[in-house]
Amino acid sequence: MDARMRRLQTELALDRAAPALDASAIRRRVNAGLNADPSERKTYMRQKIRFAAVLIAAILALTGAALAVGGNWDAVVRALGSFTPYAQEVAGVSATDGGLRVSVEAALSDKGYTTAYVSVTDLTGDRLSEGTVYNGYIGNECVSYDPETRTALFAIPLWQRDFNDDGTVTLVFRSFQPGIKKLFGLGLSDDALSGETRESRFLTEAEREGNRWNSGTEPVVLLPDQNPSALEGTDLIWISSSGFDGNGVYHVLFETADGMTCESSPMPYLSFDDREAPSSYHVNTLRFGDGRYLDVSYPDRVTRENFPHLVLNKKETPDSGHVDALLYTVGPIQGDWTLTFTPETLPERSLAISDTLSGMELTRVGLTSISLRLELTSAGGTPAYYPMSVFLADGSRIDFTGWADIEDVDSERSMEKVVLEDGSVMYRVDASKEEPVRRHFAVTWSFPAPIDPEQVVGFSLGYRMYPISGDSAGPGSWLDKLPTE
Structure with missing residues (x-):
């Protein structure tokens, strides 16, 4: 292992020997950075977190092992991979019923998207499995299961409509279904x-x-x-x-x-x-x-x-x-597990933009280490399906394939969240209210690996190119061909 670590040190061009990893210390430093004032936080995000992210990702790639720091954090690290240093560790948020302990372990969050990592531990036996789902719905399957600790880990996606007025999020679980045959x-x-x-x-x-x-x-x-x-x-x-x-x-x-x-x-x-x-x-x-x-x-x-x-x-x-x-x-394990916590959003680089593209008025760009969020107004269309490329200062480029996530901001703000008896969630909209002709949308592209927002120098949306300088993006110009062509 020492030889592999020395080779890793050389490949990453580190100016000193790789230190012994202490994931708890890394998380403490990340949280300290997130709580710092904006100027300190910016420096921290550009230097310390980037170093930690590369190092953790490399260790995972070399060893295939997670960082054993106690509790269920090892499973969270496996699920997050190189995004681990950007995640918020959540402590003291758990509920126990029916012999199951359900705990919020971590959250990865910015304005565009939030993922809560929730562990479920069977305190009485081996009722759970790697195919366990929550609230009886397809797509709610766990991302990992550890038979030694009898613990399943879930990655639960959250949107702005899932947030309470005070910025907290309440997760409601009514059942866990361990036996699945597809x-x-x-x-x-x-x-x-x-x-x-x-x-x-x-x-x-x-x-x-x-x-x-x-x-x-x-x-x-x-x-x-x-x-x-x-x-x-x-x-x-x-x-x-x-x-x-x-x-x-x-x-x-x-x-x-x-x-x-x-x-x-x-x-x-x-x-x-x-x-x-x-x-x-x-x-x-x-x-x-x-x-x-x-x-x-x-x-x-x-x-x-x-x-x-x-x-x-x-x-x-x-x-x-x-x-x-x-x-x-097998039958479900039923109970009542209700958990409330406050996600901490990652620092954002906010950019003003003013351009009209196919009738869509682009108004703001938000860059974080995990996503690019474009805000706009339109009569209904969005560029979620447009080819998107992000350009970095080192000359590299990130190309996105597939659709981005779309948020209808006007509808999201007016939705009433309703939790049904089985734990499933519905969103009620007052149909009697007249909707505006032009609506406010936010479109989010999630990066495949963490980036430094300060290193983004431009992005293309379809055949339209937008350079970035300081706190603004644009003016836009037309491309002869797509960056991927």
């Missing part, structure tokens, strides 16, 4: 779905709790076992009944094996061979029988007239007629 590309046979009328019923009052359905529709489900059909590739889930109810609404009722529940709707996007389907995409997904049955219905998309033209398993439409399913193989 099934993809399950085939439907040609005769899997029936166009006959089937027996149906209304959900009982008790069954309606936790279910939601579209306005103007009714909570109706098919009775099980009317025309069962297997799904190719699995015996864990199958079609129990399919067909139209007495009101002409089309249903597919799925059933799972004993001890399992189906979380995600397995039905594919439906298409038709010689006609356009109705433009409505309303779908009702209703669960009953303690989660064993999942009824998927199409109030207005599938009709008796177009059903004979439904396309299933046709080679020319490979995405139609295939099922994806997410099954829970």
Whole structure:
């Protein structure tokens, strides 16, 4: 290891031997820098944090190991990688219920984007796993699991609408689901779905709790076992009944094996061979029988007239007629874990900009070590899909692919956050309020690795180039070709 460290010292052109790493000391120094006055903080961010980031990233790359500093910080370091020195360590924010201790370990935050790192430790046994999710939703999976400490780590994305008025964030957890089975590309046979009328019923009052359905529709489900059909590739889930109810609404009722529940709707996007389907995409997904049955219905998309033209398993439409399913193989661990903490945003280099691009008025650029945030006003369009490149003083360039994150600032400010009984979050908007013709948007590009904001000398947005000097960006000029061409 000593020889590798000496080689690392040479490759990084360090002016002294690499010191013994003390991650706790690094975090203390980072937090001190974040709390410093602006001039001191700027110097700190340009020198000390950059050194620490490169060093930690290199050590992780060389050893594949995390810095053991106690608690769950080692898992946080693995998840953050070279962003570790920029993260805020959060202490003393935890809750325990149902034998699980849930703690906020860290946060990485600027004005554009915040990620909270939350650990969940089983204090009573081995109920958790590497596929654990929270609040029963796809996409809420843990980023790592340590069987020795029986701890799962989650990286939870947060937006401005998730913040309370006092700048705090409240995380609400109602359940953790440790047993997951993912099934993809399950085939439907040609005769899997029936166009006959089937027996149906209304959900009982008790069954309606936790279910939601579209306005103007009714909570109706098919009775099980009317025309069962297997799904190719699995015996864990199958079609129990399919067909139209007495009101002409089309249903597919799925059933799972004993001890399992189906979380995600397995039905594919439906298409038709010689006609356009109705433009409505309303779908009702209703669960009953303690989660064993999942009824998927199409109030207005599938009709008796177009059903004979439904396309299933046709080679020319490979995405139609295939099922994806997410099954829970054990029951959830339920409880109430509510955590409130205050994210500390990274220092920002704020730049004034004044330019009009395709009807969008660009007004401000915010640069941090982890992102570039562009503020603008427009009648609805944003440059989130434009090719974006950021130029650094050393001559290097960062090119972004894919869409940036879009924030509708006007809507975000007027949204009311609502936490449902199952812990899921919805945002309520007052539809009676008249929206402005031109709206305020913020578009954020996240850097793949940390940068020094002071070293950014320009950026291009599509074919428009904006030099940066001091506290302003622009004026813009046109490029003959994209930087990547």
